Amino acid sequence: MTIQEAKFQYLLRLGDSSLIIGHRLSEWCGSGPILEEDIALINIALDFVGNATAILGYAATVEGNGRTEDDLAFLRGEREFRNLLITEQPNGDYAATITRQFLYDVYTYYLYEALKSSKDETIAALAEKSHKEITYHLRHTTEWMYRLGDGTAESHERMQNAMNDLWMFTGEMFDMDEVDALLIKEGIAPDLNAIKEKWEAHVKPVIAEATLQIPSYNFKQKGSREGKHSEHLGFLLAEMQSVHRSFPGAKW
């Protein structure tokens, strides 16, 4: 595998995760529990979609086959997507959305912090920009972890159910393979073991403060690196890509 191929894969992983979670959050548009939360989630979704546009745009440039970020977003099938499984999980209720977002926000916070020092200038620049936005996301979801976890009996139960369901998707975030090994050597990507330590140190106290339990099972879902996704991604892409695919080549 060449460095260029590794970079392309790595950028797909970053960009696809942003795109898919951005899409999931946009599904709340007009349906949020209160107006301010509706707006908050849409703002966060917008940050992610903007980030995805930039990263997938760079991925297309690195690939060098004439594809654009739109081709990558709207014309690939499930098996070609590299987003983390956690990002495609359905929104469920607000507890599930917040829990999923919190676990992912802590991850992106430390990951992008590390990417600011990437030897690839474009990645470093994008990370510098996104990390500032991610800091605001994390603050928001942390507050809601406390409010809902340490809230009413019902909100607490919903949060614990969400945590029980989603915890199994957190292992994959830190898995590394040939792509990571190559890029770590070049100083382009960070060692995810270091990120994992920071993630655990950050996540555990918040979960405890929210009066929630970390599930006791050890099993962790994986597969997104090989394009093996949960059943949800197909439906998500069908909806997300339908307009683009209905009018091939259309221009605004």
Add this chain to the structure above:
Amino acid sequence: MPQHDKLSNVFVILNEVKNLMIPNITTDQLFQFLSAIPDPEIPVINIIELGILREVKWDGETCTVVITPTYSGCPAMKVIEDDIRIKLKEIGIENVKVDLVYTPAWTTDWISDEAKEKLWAYGIAPPEHSSVDKGLLTGKVRHLKCPQCGSENVSMISQFGSTACKALYRCNDCREPFDYFKCI
């Protein structure tokens, strides 16, 4: 002389005239010329005052305009790009390329003091000095004044307001809501 020669001569002459009509204008002047473009959402400030317009340069016959987005997903960037093309077309420059650059990362530190006054007059609380607000990201409280009545007795409704760059506040004295331009 055959008909097509006459026609092609006409086209050559017209092209020369068109080139003469493009004013002999420096890139500095072009840069200032684009100050006429306001932020689409906040029309009292322009793209130079916001630090969005970074550079204007000539790449051969192409006028390249370099801009940087405020937030990654800012939808106003497309409108600003279109406005740049429209504005340059007014003075006969049609061969335009708009480059979106992400580095150096845009920061509210680039908003001029004058622009902050304009925001305030428009009803938007301007970003506080960055060192103060970055403290917010670790939990410290901002000290803002209501743009309508000047009271410091304000509450934050949501960290996310009408646009990606703004937070929503309410004044506890006059009860009016207002936007705060977040530091980033």
